[in-house]
Amino acid sequence: MKTKLQLPLQTGNLVVGFMVWVILSSLLPAIQHDIALSPDQIALATAAPVVLGSILRVPFGYCAGLFGARAVFIAGFVGLLIPVWLISEASSFQELLVGGVFLGLGGALFSVGVTSLPHYYPKHRHGFVNGVYGLGNMGTAFSTWLAPMATIAFGWRMTVKLYLVLLAVCIVLNLVLGDSAEAKTKTPVAQQMRVLMRDKRLWGLSLFYFITFGAFVALTMQLPMFLTSSYAMESVDAGIATSIFIVGSASLRVVGGWLADRFNCRPLLGAVFSTLTVGAVILMIAGQLPIYLAGVYLIGIACGIGNGVVFKLVPTCFQEQAGLANGIVSMMGGLGGFFPPLLLFASADIFGTQAPALAALGALCVVCLGMTLAARKHDLPS
Numbered sequence: 001m002k003t004k005l006q007l008p009l010q011t012g013n014l015v016v017g018f019m020v021w022v023i024l025s026s027l028l029p030a031i032q033h034d035i036a037l038s039p040d041q042i043a044l045a046t047a048a049p050v051v052l053g054s055i056l057r058v059p060f061g062y063c064a065g066l067f068g069a070r071a072v073f074i075a076g077f078v079g080l081l082i083p084v085w086l087i088s089e090a091s092s093f094q095e096l097l098v099g100g101v102f103l104g105l106g107g108a109l110f111s112v113g114v115t116s117l118p119h120y121y122p123k124h125r126h127g128f129v130n131g132v133y134g135l136g137n138m139g140t141a142f143s144t145w146l147a148p149m150a151t152i153a154f155g156w157r158m159t160v161k162l163y164l165v166l167l168a169v170c171i172v173l174n175l176v177l178g179d180s181a182e183a184k185t186k187t188p189v190a191q192q193m194r195v196l197m198r199d200k201r202l203w204g205l206s207l208f209y210f211i212t213f214g215a216f217v218a219l220t221m222q223l224p225m226f227l228t229s230s231y232a233m234e235s236v237d238a239g240i241a242t243s244i245f246i247v248g249s250a251s252l253r254v255v256g257g258w259l260a261d262r263f264n265c266r267p268l269l270g271a272v273f274s275t276l277t278v279g280a281v282i283l284m285i286a287g288q289l290p291i292y293l294a295g296v297y298l299i300g301i302a303c304g305i306g307n308g309v310v311f312k313l314v315p316t317c318f319q320e321q322a323g324l325a326n327g328i329v330s331m332m333g334g335l336g337g338f339f340p341p342l343l344l345f346a347s348a349d350i351f352g353t354q355a356p357a358l359a360a361l362g363a364l365c366v367v368c369l370g371m372t373l374a375a376r377k378h379d380l381p382s
Contacts, residue, residue: 020103020139021053022143023147024100035092048100053108055108055331056104058111060072061330069117074174084163110330115327117129126261131254131255132257134254144224193324199317202328208269208310212272212302212336215303216246216249216307219245231292254308256312259309270369270372271305273366276306277369280358283299343357
């Protein structure tokens, strides 16, 4: 019975992990009323949770294979209790930053499910299953939408404390419903790393995910502040607009995985990077809010499908080293969400516009498009 519960349980775990991951970016407009923050501090506080959330995906993925998803999810949720409490009591930028860094534990949980869940399903369903698990990305939407509304009712500090209740519920559910008998990986980490480091497919997929998931995370983190500061939107309206982006992109991850189970992945990725290039160009030339949002949502569509395709390919290409491979590829995706907000802020500060940073994104997408067109079947299996 427990085996049938793992997909909904682990997807719910990811929802909560991602809700916690974006607490700061969701609540910064309210936090600024109590704690003075410069533009540079806002950029750093927004990006900080992504750093640890990216780096820890490698050990989390490996530990999921070694100890099972149940143990790693419980450890992650217990670890999140401390930074969430610290942020709720913060009175300075330094305290926000320390708490924000360790919120990264929530983002690191992603590599647990993509390592664990394929154990329960046949190979031809791995794309769809990992796509369903990827719906946990919607946790970021729930925070960007619900947290500002909760702040109006309870204040931002009590809103943050409410996340402690969610974490406690998850700890109990995993203790009761988690699968302690999950199959474990016995291959030593050094042996797995030697195989992975020599395989160029790992680095190609890492680059693809760096862009597709990185763009998703970057826009998730940046949009609430950008829409309020550049387009004078109310924080609740900015949260709703960001939530539409997140929900749409996360939902299409399932579609991407489903398509990858049935069709050749190379043309699918080619379409993804072509669309991302067009989206970047639209954001470069956008002036009015509707045009800007059209570009954002077009990028969200491409990111969602691309994320689903990539995580069909990872377990297909690296069956014996799935935990580490999932961790490395997902780490690169997380780091892809760290650099763009900093580049966008820097571009706006230096040039007065985000266009140079968006042009760099478009150029990188063109490079990836060329890689997919040149790839052979062995490089990107169907």
